[in-house]
Amino acid sequence: MQRFEYHRAADTAAAIALAARAPEPHYLGGGTNLVDLMRENIERPRTIIDVTALSSAIEARPDGGILIGAGAKNTAVAEHRAIRERFPMLARAILAGASAQIRNMATVGGNLLQRTRCYYFYDDAAHCNKRKPGTGCDAVEGFNRIHAILGASPSCVATHPSDMCVALAALDAIVHVEGPGGRRSLPFGAFHRLPGDRPDLETALGPAELITAVELPAGAAGLRSTYRKVRDRASYAFALVSVAAALRIEDGKLAEVRLALGGVAHKPWRAATAEAALRGKPAGADAFRAAAEAELAAARPLSGNAFKIELAKRTIAATLSELAGARP
């Protein structure tokens, strides 16, 4: 691990001021991903700015929305009563991720900034455009069973590892950030990037910008929702495919549908095509399957992950059927 200077930020302004002037800075939350990457010499910050003393408050608002401080631990979010009652898909997504020990350490802000678990990204001897731009991608022709089927590029086929972020995508969360230029708010769908020819750029954050909070708008509060994760073992594994889904049925028809996929793309994948195909339609297995087909029409398999396309379709249809109370 490269040497670094450690600073514990007393407040947001101090953290940002330090990040703006210090050499090769990196904010530190719970460290569950960053410390590991530093030990592997994949991340080499010279200045560590510990932001875990900043806001970890979870504020349930009367209108139904919830504001979550970026320092809130994953466990604290998943066990919060208002989140369990208003946004069950978010609680379930968090609980589907990592282990209890890691959820006790990991912060909400850090969860958004997790790096991919692509083997070639983690292997300093492999070619990786994300780790070292312009060096190529060994995953495209390599072991790519866990890699992307949607939105990938010839430069990068990595997937985003988060479960929590899949739910946040479906819930239209808002990411509040603060930087040297002031404060701004980003819709969740605009926070993470697709790889294109710059897979090293993963988010819309500018230099020294810090995530301060994640807001759950009232819009999806109280919808029937859930999160289903398919993985190689029953617990403590990353998703091959996951589905965050919410719906509201009126007179047998889908008045509202929210759908996002994990494990399939460089970012949490909001399934807008499937949502549009379902809106106003009668709830039922045929409609769910057709919507899943429409969403996955754009999928492009690699040599080892074609199974994910059918797996995603079936998981979408099964999750929506479960929510609708229909036969799968």
Add this chain to the structure above:
Amino acid sequence: MRFSINGADHEIDFDIRTSLLDLLREHLQLTGTKKGCDQGACGACTVLVDGERINACLALAVQYQGRAITTIEGLGTPGHLHALQAAFVEHDGFQCGYCTPGQICSAVGMAAEARRGVPSVVTADLAATQIALDHDELRERMSGNLCRCGAHNGIIDAVRQVLAREAA
């Protein structure tokens, strides 16, 4: 830097890159906490911080100054076993024993989570305030601790017995 470990205060100076796991094992000779994978995948390094279980291998020690850290040495002694240690012996909850300190610290933290109503991904009703820790719940909640000897069934039996006695 000042650390509170198993109720005792320690003033320690160390390389800032040191993990909490290495601080315990290499600087304080508290070798009950084990290093398995050193990357957060096995749970052998599980300790309690303010009563919550964490992976000491992923924790930079500097972040845990002033927090109440409990290791296996703080839970029981050879002459005075913690109830979980005694139950692990009774139920063959180990073979080689390498994962055992982490398993036991994890189970202590898990019980505290269950008492305050933290759900798991296999909890059917997330809104429930009381959670029955059946076999599936325990397997899920202990999934962050691997046992390569395959003593998981004994581990679950030991944990169930202690939880049942506490509830009685």
